[in-house]
Amino acid sequence: MASHGIRDRVAIVGMGCTRFGEHWDKGTDDLLIDAATEATDSAGVDISAIDAFWLGSMGSGESGLAVSRPLKLDYKPVSRNENYCATGSDAFRNACYAVASGAYDTAMAIGVEKLKDSGYSGLVNIPPAHDGTDPALTGPSMFSLLAPAYARRNGLNDDQMKDVLTRIAWKNHANGARNPRAQFRKEVPMDTIRNSRRVSGQLGIHDCSGVSDGSAAAIIVRAEDAHRYTDTPLYVKALSFVAGPAAGPTDPTFDYTSLEEVVRCAQDAYGQAGITDPRRELAMAEVHDCFTPTELVLMEDLGFSPRGEAWKEVLAGAFDRDGDLPVNPDGGLKSFGHPIGASGLRMLFECWLQLRGEAPPERALDTIADGRRRALTHNLGGQPGACVCFISIVGTELG
Structure with missing residues (x-):
């Protein structure tokens, strides 16, 4: 596999995670705000200091507006990722690459899903057309x-x-x-x-596994900048x-x-x-x-x-x-x-x-x-x- 990686070039300096479960009293916006606030608090930064955002959501938000609206972002780039159950991980991967490339100093990867209100269990998308060989199985x-x-x-x-x-x-x-x-x-x-x-x-x-509502977020910076934010970053x-x-x-x-x-x-x-x-x-x-x-x-x-x-x-x-x-x-x-x-x-x-x-x-x-x-x-x-x-x-x- 021709993968060179970005070992030790970026670090996580802040994270947040809501409780997962049945959040009948909270919407998608609330969960995003909770996770993002905990992440920025742990890194000691304001949300305005984050240069770019990657959102992972299978079916609980469309476009970057799903993040920019609740977080009141000041005209920042926001990309939405979807990759089945690896959606949040792919948002993290893209945010890391963006910082490693030098395009941004700081980035946030944030994932959210509000499944309990949807009435769905599992993947919340419309299956695409296929050639008939896909098994009709749950x-x-x-x-x-x-x-x-x-x-x-x-x-x-x-x-x-x-x-x-x-x-x-x-x-x-x-x-x-x-x-x-x-x-x-x-x-x-x-x-x-x-x-x-x-x-x-x-x-x-x-x-x-359970069907849940929840959100989690990570703040990524260049490795050489990590100790400006925390004494204990994760590389x-x-x-x-x-x-x-x-x-x-x-x-x-x-x-x-x-x-x-x-x-x-x-x-x-x-x-x-x-x-x-x-x-x-x-x-x-x-x-x-x-x-x-x-x-x-x-x-x-x-x-x-x-x-x-x-x-x-x-x-x-x-x-x-x-x-x-x-x-x-x-x-x-x-x-x-x-x-x-x-x-x-x-x-x-x-x-x-x-x-x-x-x-x-x-x-x-x-x-x-x-x-x-x-x-x-x-x-x-x-x-x-x-x-x-x-x-x-x-x-x-x-x-």
């Missing part, structure tokens, strides 16, 4: 196909596979229960998860974005046990960041657990587990908050919620809190106390075999 149905495929490849029976999926949901609910900004803040017993009403295939209600080590050829649904060799877009994206991101052993070098990872089998497959595609071993490591607690590599310590999409345009920036917000030592004691990670200083975020959008993928790596130290 999101849960498409991703439910990962579970039996993974089980068959690795010799698991239905009960064993359900144990693995249950353990992933249990972990993420346990993490979300400790997070005041999460949509679902209760631990859920494994029996409740295992026996929850089926949605599609082996997936029950507790295997699916961007890698930004990788991949759009696959969407051949999976019509390819007879595609077996639903690996997402090639994720594999390629991870290779690129690790190359940019100089990471050779992500399991040992990363302090944490926020991954796109839209459904529990997605998180399972991602553990292998991201190189956190050897092929065929992730299910064992999930059951052993390797990715728990106090495990070898904490995955989704804020609760993930599963528990924190998934307002599409904001999710990628929400993942970065958890890295911001954890790496800077601002997470409360009950959520602080041993891996950071032990000296690891880099974190990964991962989004994907679309369906198995036809998706886009984003990975960022950020860290507290230059070099």
